[in-house]
Amino acid sequence: xxxYNFAYLDEQTKRMIRRAILKGVAIPGHQVPFxxxxxxLPYGWGTGGIQVTASVLGASDVLKVIDQGADDTTNAVSIRxxxxxxxxxxxxxxxxxxxxxxxxxxxxxxxxxxxxILVYQVPQPEPLYTLESSRAExxxxxxxxxxxxxHVKLYEDIAxxxxxxxxxxxxxxxxxxxxMSPSPIPAFDNPKLNMMPAxxxxxxxxxxxxxxxxxxxxxxxxxxxxxxxxxxxxxxxxALCGSDNTYLxxxxxxxxxxxxxxxxDTDWCEQSRDRRQEAAE
Amino acid sequence: xxxxAVKGGEQAIAHxxxxxxxxxxxxxxxxxxxxxxxxxxxGRAVDRVMAEGSIxxxxxxSLAIKQAQGDLVEAAFLLRAYRxxxxxxxxxxxxxxxxxxxxxxxxxxxxxxxxGQVLGPxxxxxxxxxxxxxxxxxxxxxxxxxxxxxxxxxxxxxxxLQAEGLIEGDGAPSRAADxxxxxxxxxxxxxxxxxxLARGDEGFLLALGYxxxxxxxxxxxxxxxxxxxxVAVEIEPPELGFAIDIGDITVTECQMVTQFAGxxxxxxxxxxxxxxxxxxxxxxxxxxxxVDRAMRAEELGEDCTAPAQDVEFxxxxxxxxxxxxxVEHLKLPHYVDFQSELETVRRMRADAARAEAAE
Numbered sequence: 001x002x003x004y005n006f007a008y009l010d011e012q013t014k015r016m017i018r019r020a021i022l023k024g025v026a027i028p029g030h031q032v033p034f035x036x037x038x039x040x041l042p043y044g045w046g047t048g049g050i051q052v053t054a055s056v057l058g059a060s061d062v063l064k065v066i067d068q069g070a071d072d073t074t075n076a077v078s079i080r081x082x083x084x085x086x087x088x089x090x091x092x093x094x095x096x097x098x099x100x101x102x103x104x105x106x107x108x109x110x111x112x113x114x115x116x117i118l119v120y121q122v123p124q125p126e127p128l129y130t131l132e133s134s135r136a137e138x139x140x141x142x143x144x145x146x147x148x149x150x151h152v153k154l155y156e157d158i159a160x161x162x163x164x165x166x167x168x169x170x171x172x173x174x175x176x177x178x179x180m181s182p183s184p185i186p187a188f189d190n191p192k193l194n195m196m197p198a199x200x201x202x203x204x205x206x207x208x209x210x211x212x213x214x215x216x217x218x219x220x221x222x223x224x225x226x227x228x229x230x231x232x233x234x235x236x237x238x239a240l241c242g243s244d245n246t247y248l249x250x251x252x253x254x255x256x257x258x259x260x261x262x263x264x265d266t267d268w269c270e271q272s273r274d275r276r277q278e279a280a281e
Numbered sequence: 282x283x284x285x286a287v288k289g290g291e292q293a294i295a296h297x298x299x300x301x302x303x304x305x306x307x308x309x310x311x312x313x314x315x316x317x318x319x320x321x322x323x324g325r326a327v328d329r330v331m332a333e334g335s336i337x338x339x340x341x342x343s344l345a346i347k348q349a350q351g352d353l354v355e356a357a358f359l360l361r362a363y364r365x366x367x368x369x370x371x372x373x374x375x376x377x378x379x380x381x382x383x384x385x386x387x388x389x390x391x392x393x394x395x396x397g398q399v400l401g402p403x404x405x406x407x408x409x410x411x412x413x414x415x416x417x418x419x420x421x422x423x424x425x426x427x428x429x430x431x432x433x434x435x436x437x438x439x440x441x442l443q444a445e446g447l448i449e450g451d452g453a454p455s456r457a458a459d460x461x462x463x464x465x466x467x468x469x470x471x472x473x474x475x476x477x478l479a480r481g482d483e484g485f486l487l488a489l490g491y492x493x494x495x496x497x498x499x500x501x502x503x504x505x506x507x508x509x510x511x512v513a514v515e516i517e518p519p520e521l522g523f524a525i526d527i528g529d530i531t532v533t534e535c536q537m538v539t540q541f542a543g544x545x546x547x548x549x550x551x552x553x554x555x556x557x558x559x560x561x562x563x564x565x566x567x568x569x570x571x572v573d574r575a576m577r578a579e580e581l582g583e584d585c586t587a588p589a590q591d592v593e594f595x596x597x598x599x600x601x602x603x604x605x606x607x608v609e610h611l612k613l614p615h616y617v618d619f620q621s622e623l624e625t626v627r628r629m630r631a632d633a634a635r636a637e638a639a640e
Contacts, residue, residue: 004366033464038365042358043603044610068617075613077290105617123607134593136467161629167621186621206603208464232624250620264617 007054007087013037017055017210021201024212029174030142031125036208046079046104047205049121053083053102056117056201062090064098069106069247069264076104095267105168107189109246109268112198114215120183122204125211127171127181147179150222158227167232173220174213182219188233188247193219236261241272305350319343328531328560329353333601334360335461335480336367337530337559354482358602365461371516374524375454378534378557379437383510385561388438390503390538396435399428401509402561438506439536439553448538448551467593474576474596475569479558481599483565489575489589489599490568498575498587501540502554509533509561533562537570544582552581 005011013035020034039047057063063083067076071093079102080091092098095110104121112118128138131149141147150171157164164170170187174180182193183202193200193213200213213219223229237244239260246268248261263269306313320327320343330342334357342360349355385401388394400406402425442448457472465473478486493500511531515524537554541547554574556566575589588594598604 010366033466035462035464038361038461038602040362042609043606044608045606045613047606068614072290073614074290074294077294081291081294104613105615123610135597136593162632163628165625165629167625168618184615184618186617188621206607232621232628234620234624247617248620249616250623264620 004086006059007057007083007089008040009037009051009054014055017051020210021052021055021212024201024210025199025214027178028213028217029172029178029180029211031204031209031211033208034210036205039205041078041082043206044123045075046102046121048203048207048210049102049104049119049205050079050082050203051205052119052201052203052210053100054087056119057083057087057089057100059087059089061099062092062097064092064095064101064267065103066101066106066108066265066267067104068249069108070266072266093267094271095265105184105186106247106264107185107192109243109263109265110271111192112196114197116198118196118198118200120185120200120202122181122183122202122209123206124169125181125202125204125207125209127169127179142178145177145179147173150179154222154224158224163227163230164223170229171222173222175217176220179222180211180213180219186232186247187221187229188231190219190221190229191231195219234261238263238269238272241269241276243269243272305348314347316340316343316347319346325561326351326353328558328562329483329565330356330360331559332562332565333357333480333482334364336360336364354601354605358605361602371518372457373527374515374517376512376514376530376532378508378512378532380434381508381510381512381532381534382529383435383508385509386435386506387508388504388506390505391438391441394438394441403563435508437536439538442505442538442551446550449541449547449553451553465596469592469596471573471577474592475555475557475573477596477599478556478569478572481569482601482604483562483568485599485601485604486568486572487564489595490571492587493571493575493589498578498590500537500554500571500574502571502574503538504567505536505538505553507533507535507563507566509563531560533558533560533566535563535566535570537567537574539574541581552577 016035020032024030024032036048037051039050041047041050063080064071065076065080067073070076083089084091095101095108098116100117100119101108102119102121107118126135126138128141128149131153132138132141154164166187168186169181169184170190172180172182172190172193182190195216195218197215199215202211221229234248234250236248238246238248240262243263246263246265249264251260251262252258253260320339323346326346327339327342330345330353331337331339334342334345341363342356345356345359346353348359383399385403386396386399388398439448443450455470455472457476458470460473460476511529513526513529515526517524535556538551539554541550541552543549552574554570556569556573558565558569572589572595575587576592576595578585578590585591
């Protein structure tokens with residue numbers, strides 16, 4: 001785009017961000033402060049993810065952007081258009097074709113492979129923030145791996161409700177060292193983070209933090225031996241493609257209680273419909 | 282009813298932008314607003330947008346106000362997003378407000394003082410009666426009587442107290458950090474705090490400053506001095522070795538004189554709360570000086586109990602571009618997480634119903 005550098009940010013800024021990313025990769029799950037820039041999109045709308053993507057994006061990359069698992073949600077459209085405009089890179093909706101996938105709130109259903117990068121948009125990088133509001137204090141707690149507060153929170157949930165009541169942003173331990181927020185993905189997606197072949201980068205623009213999970217890193221959702229981590233999903237099959245193991249959106253179809261359940265990952269759903277059709281032919 | 286996937290986000294966005302542009306222009310029969318008119322006639326709005334947008338450029342701020350339909354927070358955001366792309370070629374020398382060419386200068390702690398009290402262009406003593414003559418475009422402009430600006434350099438009022446050793450010093454000059462380039466870390470230096478406040482939301486600072494007056498972190502403040510006027514901005518290019526003047530900017534400065542009971546190392550004396558902002562922004566500068574002083578509670582060994590004294594709280598929440606983005610992001614789709622919550626609540630209700638049935 002005229003008057004702007006490739007992928008909007010200037011090269012010095014990208015270098016600064018890549019250094020933060022490298023540090024994040026070297027210390028999996030550790031939040032690295034970085035000089036987050038003010039972006040032409042609002043804070044809370046993916047500025048961290050956009051800065052990370054801009055910093056790792058090359059001219060030959062193929063970019064996919066999803067929000068809620070879908071390529072066609074308005075903010076995903078807007079971010080994809082931003083990079084198409086400022087970097088002129090090829091974009092795709094197919095998970096398998098993308099070299100970089102920027103996401104908000106979901107991990108694609110299709111298993112990612114080596115060489116792919118998954119960039120998460122992170123509103124609140126601090127997993128302890130609801131329990132301790134001071135960032136100076138939580139930083140100290142991470143330094144000492146002092147995570148008793150979170151275990152007590154989970155224990156209290158179990159004591160009150162019989163199970164952990166956290167449905168999304170379910171905290172994980174990365175490489176058995178750092179407590180990390182997986183960003184507000186449903187807990188259903190948490191197991192996908194474990195030993196993922198792709199590189200996972202997390203960008204929080206407003207909070208000015210970057211963190212990372214290198215490929216093939218152990219990521220464990222917090223739980224107890226007698227109360228193991230459990231997945232939650234709507235107990236239905238996708239009404240469009242028939243998948244019975246994907247994360248489903250509940251769509252209200254009328255005002256008489258009508259509901260249908262469909263895959264939240266639109267690319268997965270389309271491909272699985274194609275596969276079904278091929279099998280039928 | 283068949284499920285229709287929500288497609289066409291791209292087209293919807295394009296249409297929304299077109300509608301917005303049409304709405305911005307309004308009735309075509311009404312002449313279009315020129316950015317020069319905004320710059321000249323909505324000066325206080327321009328000042329606020331420059332302060333919160335964190336860049337001194339009256340014409341860009343006017344454009345931002347026009348583009349944002351007068352939404353000043355949105356206008357500040359537009360300026361910020363532009364500012365971030367600009368190269369930094371130098372840091373200015375500290376601006377000498379003591380050498381300010383003042384248009385207004387008042388002190389509440391002395392009846393009269395060298396240089397005098399200069400009211401300048403202020404709303405302070407206007408009666409807030411709607412002037413219907415303005416509505417009728419009949420704002421017959423009387424030329425303001427010529428004023429003799431104090432020609433001599435007006436020493437800051439705090440210097441009078443300082444001569445007697447009654448007020449703390451200004452502190453040693455230090456390199457100012459830049460929180461737009463370096464991430465915030467705590468404890469934050471006072472220069473970083475002041476930068477955050479200078480960029481901070483006027484309404485937020487006003488409310489926080491007000492809270493200190495109502496007992497939430499009281500500082501017993503007096504307006505030592507407020508001055509509004511133009512100051513020279515100078516840079517010292519290393520290849521020259523001397524300072525050159527690159528232009529004048531209008532700023533508002535407030536020095537709040539506050540009480541301090543003394544500590545083990547410091548005798549009882551007055552302390553300072555400092556406020557400075559682009560343009561004519563008295564409300565902002567005053568509130569800023571109250572909050573600046575409140576944030577020094579820990580440094581001065583006072584109890585930290587009030588929101589205005591909590592440095593992390595103030596610094597993380599005073600920026601309206603950050604706050605606005607994050608509050609408004611709630612309108613983005615959250616249905617994936619909501620679905621997860623739905624299933625969890627349904628499960629909990631089922632558990633509760635089973636437990637009740639078993640009893």
